Amino acid sequence: MSRKHPSRRRFLQKGAAVAGLVASPRALEVAGGSVEAAAQVSSASVVDNNDLESVLYGRRSRFVTTTREVEGRSHSQTPRIRPNPQRPSARTPLAELVGTITPTSLHFTTQHYYGIPDINPAEHTLTVEGLVERPLVFTMDELRRLPFVSRVHFLECVGNRPNPNAATVTGTHGRMGCSEWTGVPLSVLLDEVGIRNGASWVIAEAADGGRHTKSVPLAKSLDDVIVAYGQNGEPVRPDHGYPLRLVVPGFEGIYNVKWLKRIKVVDQPYLSFQEHSRFLTPNPKTQRDSYDFGPSSVITHPSGGQRIEARGTQVIGGLAWSGSGKVSRVEVSTDGGTTYQQAELVGPALSKAHTRFALPWRWNGEETVLQSRCLDERGQLQPSEAEYAEYWGLTRGQLYGTIQSQLGHCNWIQPWKVAADGKVTNGLAPTDVVVDVHA
Ligand SMILES: Nc1nc2c(c(=O)[nH]1)N[C@H]1C(S)=C(S)[C@@H](COP(=O)(O)O)O[C@H]1N2
Numbered sequence: 001m002s003r004k005h006p007s008r009r010r011f012l013q014k015g016a017a018v019a020g021l022v023a024s025p026r027a028l029e030v031a032g033g034s035v036e037a038a039a040q041v042s043s044a045s046v047v048d049n050n051d052l053e054s055v056l057y058g059r060r061s062r063f064v065t066t067t068r069e070v071e072g073r074s075h076s077q078t079p080r081i082r083p084n085p086q087r088p089s090a091r092t093p094l095a096e097l098v099g100t101i102t103p104t105s106l107h108f109t110t111q112h113y114y115g116i117p118d119i120n121p122a123e124h125t126l127t128v129e130g131l132v133e134r135p136l137v138f139t140m141d142e143l144r145r146l147p148f149v150s151r152v153h154f155l156e157c158v159g160n161r162p163n164p165n166a167a168t169v170t171g172t173h174g175r176m177g178c179s180e181w182t183g184v185p186l187s188v189l190l191d192e193v194g195i196r197n198g199a200s201w202v203i204a205e206a207a208d209g210g211r212h213t214k215s216v217p218l219a220k221s222l223d224d225v226i227v228a229y230g231q232n233g234e235p236v237r238p239d240h241g242y243p244l245r246l247v248v249p250g251f252e253g254i255y256n257v258k259w260l261k262r263i264k265v266v267d268q269p270y271l272s273f274q275e276h277s278r279f280l281t282p283n284p285k286t287q288r289d290s291y292d293f294g295p296s297s298v299i300t301h302p303s304g305g306q307r308i309e310a311r312g313t314q315v316i317g318g319l320a321w322s323g324s325g326k327v328s329r330v331e332v333s334t335d336g337g338t339t340y341q342q343a344e345l346v347g348p349a350l351s352k353a354h355t356r357f358a359l360p361w362r363w364n365g366e367e368t369v370l371q372s373r374c375l376d377e378r379g380q381l382q383p384s385e386a387e388y389a390e391y392w393g394l395t396r397g398q399l400y401g402t403i404q405s406q407l408g409h410c411n412w413i414q415p416w417k418v419a420a421d422g423k424v425t426n427g428l429a430p431t432d433v434v435v436d437v438h439a
């Protein structure tokens with residue numbers, strides 16, 4: 001270990017000495033929020049970790065009980081984008097996760113239409129047609145024989161937004177996850193069919209009840225879009241698009257068409273459900289009017305709903321990401337944004353992927369506000385709420401009273417307030433109305 005990163009033992013001793021307390025492992029674990037849940041289960045019936053079922057398909061410890069968080073009803077004025085009531089959407093429990101890959105079972109999920117189709121891969125095909133030389137229909141077997149890539153990318157719903165009325169980081173940012181996606185680059189398929197002159201867009205259509213359809217610029221389709229059959233080392237699961245989904249790195253989640261059935265090469269965008277014409281004339285000022293999400297980050301521990309049990313040294317940690325490329329730097333403020341310190345990036349900062357950051361911090365028992373901001377490789381810096389509002393000439397009421405997808409990419413800073421008793425709550429000033437749509 002380098003001098004910059006002292007061993008765990010020295011780290012705890014240092015914290016204890018500074019605070020005059022013994023920083024117990026329990027105190028640190030509570031920051032992860034799992035001890036109480038574990039205590040509840042310990043009396044549950046004993047599961048046999050040696051049974052055949054767990055040998056065939058592994059299961060987690062009965063002491064680990066983290067689940068996705070089911071979404072409530074969406075905003076009443078927008079019934080047409082209300083998540084399917086038969087199968088609610090759900091959020092990723094961000095505060096309980098470590099590392100950067102979201103376990104697929106905990107990856108947020110949403111669908112706007114009639115539930116999740118039950119697709120037999122032996123019967124599923126992908127048609128690639130339109131302005132092409134040779135329209136082709138691919139079976140799943142044929143797709144698996146083509147060149148493939150495996151890339152780590154975040155997937156974020158445009159519904160993610162710092163939210164003064166949300167108690168936890170799952171409430172503010174739980175509509176995102178990060179996976180290793182495996183599949184055929186869309187460029188390979190487009191090469192197979194041969195794009196004709198005049199083509200400029202690709203329309204992707206799903207096999208679900210609502211035929212979810214999205215327009216993707218041809219340049220993006222030839223760049224890094226993946227027709228994915230694998231997620232985190234196994235077939236994409238039914239709620240994430242089995243057997244095939246589009247992965248459009250850095251774009252809003254809604255472009256990542258699940259249960260992908262058809263690709264049509266065309267000469268104009270279709271501007272289908274929830275597609276915005278504002279993207280067609282990008283505003284050079286910022287990412288708000290561009291397809292790519294801008295730079296973002298959020299502290300996941302300590303975060304809303306948690307409690308810091310002991311004074312002394314501990315690690316502030318969280319996630320940073322950008323739809324425009326790699327995270328270059330994350331800065332953390334422990335004084336409500338007056339000063340910032342550079343955090344350590346844990347692990348490689350991959351392009352358009354979640355990047356974990358960490359900063360050791362000594363809490364002296366006083367009230368304060370913690371927040372992070374991300375700088376991406378394009379040189380874009382994550383704005384504060386006030387900076388974002390001022391830049392776009394929006395009132396605070398508009399920031400929270402407008403449906404997220406109509407507002408733009410809501411990447412402003414989410415602060416967390418630490419009280420003198422260690423309780424952590426939302427650091428944004430409360431507001432009467434927050435429109436919250438899982439779009
Ligand atoms: N076919 C289809 N694809 C879809 C959707 C849908 O309703 N139907 N929802 C989109 C939205 S809004 C998001 S945020 C992502 C969510 O992907 P996930 O459920 O795998 O997390 O899928 C997108 N792809």
Ligand SMILES: [Mo]
Pocket residue numbers: 110156157158159253254438439
């Ligand atoms: Mo979404």
